[in-house]
Amino acid sequence: MINKRKAACVLSLSMMAFTGQLFSQQKDYPIQPVAFTSVHVNDNFWQPKMEVNANVTIPYVLAQCKANGRMDNFLRAAKKLDGDKLSEFPFDDTDVYKAIEGASYSMQNKANPKLDKYIDTLISIIGAAQEPDGYLYTFRTVHAKKPHEWIGAKRWEQEEVLSHELYDCGHLYEAAVAHYQATGKRTLLNIAIKNADLLVKVFGPGKLEEYPGHQIVEIGLSKMYRVTGNKQYLDLAKFFLDVRGPKGDAYNQANKKVVDQHEAEGHAVRAAYMYTGMADIAALTGDTKYLTAIDDIWGDVVNKKLYITGGIGATGNGEAFGDAYQLPNMSAYAETCAAIGNVYWNNRMFLLHGDSKYIDVLERTLYNGLLSGVSLSGDRFFYPNPLASMSQHQRSAWISCACCISNMTRFLPSLPGYVYAKNKNDLYINLFMGNSSNIKLALGNVNIVQTTDYPWKGKVDITVNPEKSLEFTLRVRIPGWAKQQPVPGNLYTFMDKKALPVMLSINGQPQSFVTEKGYAVLKRTWKKGDQVSLLLPMKTEKVLANPLVKDDKSRFAFERGPVVYCLEGPDNKDSLVQNIMVDTNAIANANYHADLLNGVDVISAEGKSTKRQLNSDQLIEANQQVKAIPYYAWANRGPSEMTVWIPYEASAARPKPAPTIASTSKVTSSLKNTRMYAAIKDQYEPADSKDTNYPYLHWWPAKNTSEYVQYDFDTTHTVSESKVYWFDDGPWGGCRIPASYKILYLKDGQWVPVKNTIPYTISKDGFNTVTFEPVNTTALRMEIQLPVDNSSGIHEWAIK
Ligand SMILES: [Zn+2]
Numbered sequence: 001m002i003n004k005r006k007a008a009c010v011l012s013l014s015m016m017a018f019t020g021q022l023f024s025q026q027k028d029y030p031i032q033p034v035a036f037t038s039v040h041v042n043d044n045f046w047q048p049k050m051e052v053n054a055n056v057t058i059p060y061v062l063a064q065c066k067a068n069g070r071m072d073n074f075l076r077a078a079k080k081l082d083g084d085k086l087s088e089f090p091f092d093d094t095d096v097y098k099a100i101e102g103a104s105y106s107m108q109n110k111a112n113p114k115l116d117k118y119i120d121t122l123i124s125i126i127g128a129a130q131e132p133d134g135y136l137y138t139f140r141t142v143h144a145k146k147p148h149e150w151i152g153a154k155r156w157e158q159e160e161v162l163s164h165e166l167y168d169c170g171h172l173y174e175a176a177v178a179h180y181q182a183t184g185k186r187t188l189l190n191i192a193i194k195n196a197d198l199l200v201k202v203f204g205p206g207k208l209e210e211y212p213g214h215q216i217v218e219i220g221l222s223k224m225y226r227v228t229g230n231k232q233y234l235d236l237a238k239f240f241l242d243v244r245g246p247k248g249d250a251y252n253q254a255n256k257k258v259v260d261q262h263e264a265e266g267h268a269v270r271a272a273y274m275y276t277g278m279a280d281i282a283a284l285t286g287d288t289k290y291l292t293a294i295d296d297i298w299g300d301v302v303n304k305k306l307y308i309t310g311g312i313g314a315t316g317n318g319e320a321f322g323d324a325y326q327l328p329n330m331s332a333y334a335e336t337c338a339a340i341g342n343v344y345w346n347n348r349m350f351l352l353h354g355d356s357k358y359i360d361v362l363e364r365t366l367y368n369g370l371l372s373g374v375s376l377s378g379d380r381f382f383y384p385n386p387l388a389s390m391s392q393h394q395r396s397a398w399i400s401c402a403c404c405i406s407n408m409t410r411f412l413p414s415l416p417g418y419v420y421a422k423n424k425n426d427l428y429i430n431l432f433m434g435n436s437s438n439i440k441l442a443l444g445n446v447n448i449v450q451t452t453d454y455p456w457k458g459k460v461d462i463t464v465n466p467e468k469s470l471e472f473t474l475r476v477r478i479p480g481w482a483k484q485q486p487v488p489g490n491l492y493t494f495m496d497k498k499a500l501p502v503m504l505s506i507n508g509q510p511q512s513f514v515t516e517k518g519y520a521v522l523k524r525t526w527k528k529g530d531q532v533s534l535l536l537p538m539k540t541e542k543v544l545a546n547p548l549v550k551d552d553k554s555r556f557a558f559e560r561g562p563v564v565y566c567l568e569g570p571d572n573k574d575s576l577v578q579n580i581m582v583d584t585n586a587i588a589n590a591n592y593h594a595d596l597l598n599g600v601d602v603i604s605a606e607g608k609s610t611k612r613q614l615n616s617d618q619l620i621e622a623n624q625q626v627k628a629i630p631y632y633a634w635a636n637r638g639p640s641e642m643t644v645w646i647p648y649e650a651s652a653a654r655p656k657p658a659p660t661i662a663s664t665s666k667v668t669s670s671l672k673n674t675r676m677y678a679a680i681k682d683q684y685e686p687a688d689s690k691d692t693n694y695p696y697l698h699w700w701p702a703k704n705t706s707e708y709v710q711y712d713f714d715t716t717h718t719v720s721e722s723k724v725y726w727f728d729d730g731p732w733g734g735c736r737i738p739a740s741y742k743i744l745y746l747k748d749g750q751w752v753p754v755k756n757t758i759p760y761t762i763s764k765d766g767f768n769t770v771t772f773e774p775v776n777t778t779a780l781r782m783e784i785q786l787p788v789d790n791s792s793g794i795h796e797w798a799i800k
Contacts, residue, residue, distance in 0.1 A: 028226075029283040029351035031428065034439050036417035037108050037181060043434030045455065046415060048598065049371075053412040054106040056378035058115070061099050061409045064398050070096050071125070077141035078128035084144040088400050090151055091164040091214070093138055094171040096122065098406035101175040104182040105413035116183065123179075123187045130191055134198035136172065137165050156202070159210055160248065166212040166240075169195055173220030177227050178414075189227070196224050200232045204239050211244040211254055215270050218277030219344070222284055238281050241274075241290070251318055259289050262296040264305055264321045268313025268333070269403075271321065272341025279348035291352070298349060300324075302361060303489040308543060308557055308644065309372070309564050309631055310365025311385050313338040316692070317732055325548040329387035329645060331692040336373030336382055336404035339365050340411050347418060350430070354423070356518025357488040359430045360480040362418065364487065366431075367455060367562045371632035374408045376598050381405045382635070387644040390578065390682060390695045391569070392675050394639050420448070425472040428519065432460045432534075444470050446526070455561045456592055456601050458482075458536035469527040475519035478502050481561060482536045491546050495556060495584060500537035507531050536561070540588040540603055545645075551693065554652035555645035556582075558603050558628045560590055565603055565628035569640030573609060573624050577641045578654040580626055582607040596629070597636060603628040607646075611656035612683060619655050639675065657683040661719065662799050665711035671699055680709060680797045689728040689737070689764040689795070696727040698793030700734045703786050709797065710781040719745075720774040721800040723767040724782065727793030736790040737762050743772065746779040767798075 041047050065071055069087035074096065076083065086092075103119050106112070130136045135155065139148050151165075152158035159165050176192035179185065199217075202208050212218070221237035224230070241258050248254025250266045253274055264271055275297060278290040304324035306312060311334025314322035319335060322328075342365045350358035372385045380395035383404045399405060419435060421428040424442045432454040439446050447465035454460060464474065484499045486492045504511045504520055507530060513520040522532065541559045545552035558565035569575035586605040593602050607626035610619045626646075634642050647653040657663045660683070667677035679695035686694045699707050726737045741760065744751040754772035761768045780799055786792050 027284055027286045029348070031351045031354050031421050031423045031426075033347070033351065033417055034420035034422060034437065035181070036105060036414050038439060039416035039419050039435055039437040040109070041416050041419075041433055041435045043450075043452065043454075044599070045453075046433050050106070050109060050413055050415065052376070052378035053102070053374075053409065054110060054112070057374065057409050057412070058099065058103050058106055060379045061095070061402075061406060062103075062118070064402070064405075065095050065099060068092075068398065068400075068402075071122070073138035073142065074122075074125045074129040077138040078125055080125070080128065084142050086139055086142055086144055086148065089164075090137070090139040090148055090162075091167055091403070093136075093168045094164075095402050095406040096126070097168075097171040097175040098410045100188065101171075101178040102406075102410035102413055104175070104178040105410065108182040109413055109416070119179070120185075120187065123191070126188070127191050130194065134194035134196075136191070136195050137168055140165075156208060156210060158213075160213050160254070162213060164214055166199075166217040167214040169199060170212075170216030170218070170220035173217070173224045174410075177220075177223040178410075180227060192224060193228065193230075196221065196230075196233055196236075200236055203236060209243050211248070212240055213252060214267075215240075215253070215274040215277060219273060219280060222277070222280040225284065234281070234284055237277065238285060238287075241278060241281060244274075251320070259293050261293050263300045264297050264312070266321065267319050268321055268338040269319065269335060269341050272312065272338055272345050276341065276344045276348050279345065279352055283348075283352060294345075294349070298345075298358075299489070302487055303491055306361070306487060306491060307332060307334055307369060307387060308364075308486070308492055308545070308559075309334065309369035309385065309387060310342060310361060310367075311335075311339055311369035311387075312342050316384065325546065325550070327545075327549050328551050328693045329643070330389065330694065332384065332386045332388075334369055334385040334387075336370065336385060337407045339370035339373065339385070340407050343370060343411070343418070351421065354428075354517055356430075356477045357480065359477055360485075360488060360518075363431060363479065363562045364564075366415075366418075368564045368631050370411070372634070373404055374412075376633065376636045381408065386642075387566075387631075388578075389635075389640070389642040390678065391639040391641055392679065392695050393635065393642075394675070395635055419450075426475055427472060428475045428477070429462065430477050441470070441472055443472060444468060446470065446472070455563050456538075458538035458561065460534040460536070462532040462534065464526045464530040464532060465528050466526050469525055471523075471525045473521060473523040474526070474532065475516075475521055476504070476532070476534060477519055478515060479536065479562065480518070481541070481559065486541070486543055486559060491549075492543050494559075495542040495544055500539065502537065503533075503535040505533045508533075540590050542584060542588075552645045554649040555647050556584065557644050557646065558588065560601060560603070563601070564631045564644060566631040566634050566642050566644045567626065567628050567646060568634045568637075568642045570637045571602070571627035571629060574656075575640060576609070576656055577643050579609050579611060579656040580607050580624075580643075581610060581621075581647045581650060581653045582626055584648045597633040600630050600633055609656070610650060610653050612658035614658050614660070619650060621650075654684060657681070660798065661713060661717050662711055662797065664714045667709065667711065669697070669709040670707040671697060671709075680794050681711075682796070683798075684796070685767075686725065686795045689726055690730070690733070691795070692729065694795065696793050696795045698727055698735050698791060699786060700791035700793070703734075703791050704788045705786050707784045707786060707792075708781055709784075709794065710779060711797075711799065712779045713777070716776060716778050718774050718776050719780060719799050721769065721771050722780070722782070723769045723796075723798040723800075725767050725795040725797075726762070726764060727795050728764050729793075730790075734791050735793045736787050737764055738792040739785045739787045741782055741784045743770065744781045744783060745775045745777040746781070747775075747777065751781055767796075 075081035150162035176188040225234040346362040449463040452460040542556040567577035588605040662681040676697040
């Protein structure tokens with residue numbers, strides 16, 4: 001692949017790029033994004049979020065990287081710090097790179113000399129940690145006496161499996177390009193070039209023929225190619241795709257050649273990064289063979305594997321795509337990184353095809369399943385983004401595997417780069433947010449100013465200011481949701497099939513318009529100060545899922561514009577929402593609350609709550625006002641119940657538990673995580689022992705230990721029966737039914753075993769009942785002996 005002539009040519013091209021001349025590539029996306037550096041967002045929705053990112057998240061994440069050993073990894077590799085202590089994961093270097101990438105974007109949005117100086121210091125440490133031949137991977141360079149079990153004795157040996165060496169490189173390149181573009185400094189870029197040149201020497205046909213275990217280096221190399229003009233980087237990115245499969249695992253998309261893949265499977269983040277990389281290489285090489293594959297995979301995702309929030313990757317089992325229509329809500333994985341990857345991928349699909357349906361998916365992901373990944377305060381984070389909760393979920397201050405945290409840090413300030421795109425003299429308006437932008441078309445420069453209260457209001461005012469009168473085409477995206485098609489395909493539909501008109505005017509004159517690929521096409525000679533006014537019909541919709549999604553059966557979700565809503569405890573009676581039902585005919589009103597959750601629309605509707613009663617299967621129903629808030633804003637007021645999908649039939653509701661001895665008891669346990677306690681007395685019977693869509697209590701990773709749970713009654717009760725439903729997620733998970741268990745009761749301050757009248761049973765997928773001679777007591781305890789090699793868990797423990 002590499003010969004001397006090419007290498008010489010590459011060198012001169014690189015020189016051109018760096019001497020300030022524009023390096024002109026042969027091929028790239030037919031549509032080009034308008035860079036984040038040209039778009040200045042100034043609205044009331046995104047600008048404050050980007051400000052929180054700059055003022056809170058970036059400094060917070062940098063401080064956490066330091067506190068959690070990531071900076072020390074580089075210092076030790078650079079021999080500026082003694083010892084061989086390393087942080088937890090070999091991919092920890094990427095958190096520093098991603099924080100630098102985010103900081104670079106943010107400094108472009110708003111200058112910050114202090115941060116700039118700090119980043120310079122970091123970059124000099126990273127440079128010092130790089131080995132002389134360009135290799136950069138602190139976990140090997142530190143030469144720990146006991147090397148991390150993932151990394152292998154030699155370089156790249158474990159790359160296809162666990163070492164993440166190339167994953168680290170990919171994030172380094174992305175950071176280096178962002179830093180170079182934002183600051184004009186070549187410091188990090190030079191480090192990246194030295195590293196990429198090493199990869200070019202090591203990998204390729206006839207050299208080391210291995211694929212990256214965790215994709216992203218493909219995207220990084222394409223960016224490096226664009227900036228330096230070194231075609232060897234592009235060739236290597238293409239090689240890393242072509243060398244993949246068919247002998248590897250579906251887990252990381254290596255079970256088939258990439259061109260033979262037509263369905264989304266395996267680890268969702270790796271997959272989304274790979275599909276993004278495939279789009280990049282198709283665009284940059286003009287090689288269309290990847291397109292059939294990613295077009296098919298995209299169809300598979302939007303028709304069968306996409307959450308209404310835009311989240312992807314349904315299952316925590318391998319952090320992976322589930323089967324078609326497998327979209328559980330409470331156990332939804334929908335990793336924040338996967339949402340970010342979904343935005344990257346859909347943006348590339350748009351740049352290839354020029355169709356607004358890709359931006360529909362991008363926008364849905366952005367306003368919902370991506371934005372939910374960070375708290376309003378900017379310093380708490382979700383890794384999975386569930387669509388229902390019994391209070392067991394809450395954002396974390398830090399996660400030892402911090403991928404989602406640093407990914408959010410870098411994504412938010414890059415957002416201005418997704419608003420516009422251009423193709424010669426066609427200017428695309430993809431996202432609606434207040435901003436002022438300077439865009440270079442083939443014929444001349446245009447300043448565009450957007451003013452809007454989107455996503456709360458559907459009115460968008462666009463001022464067009466060409467430097468001189470200029471004929472060009474403005475392509476204004478008409479979102480799918482405004483045409484009663486929330487998502488391309490048939491996975492989700494609005495209950496109301498009737499679309500209201502989208503209105504467009506130019507300089508106050510109503511304008512009829514044609515649409516092409518989802519865009520209103522406005523071709524004319526534009527002059528300074530021309531006003532385009534777009535009025536999108538913002539109304540509250542009820543969304544239905546395809547009947548094949550069993551988890552959304554007899555339920556609907558509220559949506560307004562691009563924003564998906566949820567019911568959350570603090571806004572609803574008794575802080576409960578799982579027991580709520582709303583009729584499909586209920587009239588829903590939306591009102592803006594400036595003082596709630598930094599300003600949100602709240603949807604209210606007349607609904608019902610249901611609760612169980614003792615000694616009867618009949619549910620008690622009561623009318624109540626139901627309130628919904630935007631999904632992205634949930635979990636900012638402490639742990640609480642939440643649901644996106646609202647039952648409209650009693651069969652789908654989860655009634656409030658009846659006041660049994662268990663439900664009125666206080667739970668204590670050898671388990672220290674108190675958030676799991678409520679699970680054992682919530683009166684929900686799971687489908688089977690491995691059902692993760694209902695909360696459960698578990699002792700994983702403990703094994704072979706003796707554990708307990710205990711009910712302290714509200715008063716003295718006579719009890720004579722215990723029913724326990726075990727959690728068991730074999731063969732993949734770590735919990736199995738216990739080795740043994742017994743029931744004890746409190747007698748004169750001592751725990752005494754009950755005298756069982758039938759034998760104890762221990763089986764899966766149903767209740768294990770034991771009866772015993774009645775005892776008069778204030779507390780009952782279950783002692784559980786965990787299996788030798790596994791942990792155990794409990795779905796439900798009922799007593800009588
Ligand atoms: Zn992640």
